[in-house]
Amino acid sequence: MTKRSLIIAPQWIGDAVMTEPLLRRLAARGEQLTVGALPWVAPVYRAMPQVAEVIEFPFAHGGLQWRERWRLAQQLKGRFDAAYVCPNSFKSALLPWLAGIPRRVGYQGEARIGLLTQRLGNPPKGQRPPMVAFYSALSGEKDVATDRPQLQLATAEVEAALAALNLTRMGYHVFAPGAEYGEAKRWPAHHFAALAAQLDLPVVLLGSGKEAALCASIADPVNAQRPGHCLNLAGKTTLLQALGVIAACKSMVSNDSGLMHVAAGFGVAQVAIFGSTSPLHTPPLNDLAKVLWLKADTTYQPPLDCAPCFARVCPLGHTRCLNDILPSRVKALL
Incomplete structure (x- = not known):
């Protein structure tokens, strides 16, 4: 059975582009991908053919916006087998947890121990690898240092x-x-x-x-x-x-x-x-x-x-x- 995966996107356009190799890796191993992104980033994911669906989040900068996240989480319950949380913030990991997605992968950070089921070690900013490799590592695969983003529009x-x-x-x-x-x-x-x-x-x-x-x-x-x-x-x-x-x-x-x-x-x-x-x-x-x-x-x-x-x-x-x-x-x- 196809694994259904939700990707929680970063909030910046450049970072969104740099997540593409991660998505390509997940799609290559048979995962069906839905990306949850803020409206000003969502169009970037429409230039990634491996993305089956893009959900525009009704969130704004700042605050947990708990009610909005809880409402959306109720709509997403039962839809996904895994979630990959690209940002390091606490609030970015809330939605997959509220939606009860069984496997939730992300980096350690901002008291997310209870929200993520699989946490990667988060090196200090000065010691992080290039951002493409940083995101691609969420796949759990190796040899991510050579990944390059690829965008495609019809x-x-x-x-x-x-x-x-x-x-x-x-x-x-x-x-x-x-x-x-x-x-x-x-x-x-x-x-x-x-x-x-x-x-x-x-x-x-x-x-x-x-x-x-x-x-x-x-x-x-x-x-x-x-x-x-x-x-x-x-x-x-x-x-x-x-x-x-x-x-x-x-x-x-x-x-x-x-x-x-x-x-x-x-x-x-x-x-x-x-x-x-x-x-x-x-x-x-x-x-x-x-x-x-x-x-x-x-x-x-x-x-x-x-x-x-x-x-x-x-x-x-x-x-x-x-x-x-x-x-x-x-x-x-x-």
Whole structure:
């Protein structure tokens, strides 16, 4: 009999992409997969063919929201044989426990001893393996270090996104200049603008509504010189449309962000710019990805002894790790 499994998804887009190899392993051994995800992450799982069903959780950030979890758990009772809990929080393990799912797998953390039936040792953050391997280990299988995320959209979904936005496959570059974590992960807007002005193909800017002003600060000065060269779509697309736009682009330039991992999952040519964080932990796992990180550049002087600091804002006030990556260097990699 087919084992029915529920995956409790992470709450960030990049982390969701990095769980794909775990799901692929589970599906390969015959498990039928349902993913429970927050609405802003759910579309990522619709780009994973091994997922049979996606349940959008009616939860918000913060608080246990006990009543909502209990109600949903009653609807899920008896449906699943196993649950894999990707986040480390207490509340993420509540739903499988309330639903009475017999086998509940996750990492140790936040007093989850009674909620999980199988707990993996949770190494300190500084000693964790790369996140893809971290999630894939929940399968209980070995040799997870070589796993790479793979995303796939139906051709009709991609074409629908392109038609709605008046774009042509491989006829544009994508810039994703945002990074939810903070400015120490964001390559300067004026560098993005200078790069866009040098490219022959049009540039499409993607991001959330909160990043619309950031994208406008890139698109507006370029369009003043080259009308229509930059299309600012920040906050104007669904996530599913954004996935289609990325899947069909000529190349993508981004910071270390969720959309960086989306591009890697689709295997598009990309340049990923790292500043305060480390590509040793969350690299874009893509043969066509090129990473710029001054910490690893032996020719850069003086060396960046402060990196990676993992800070939201540069503690030293200079953000050399990003400011000193010139647009010409990124262009040379495209």
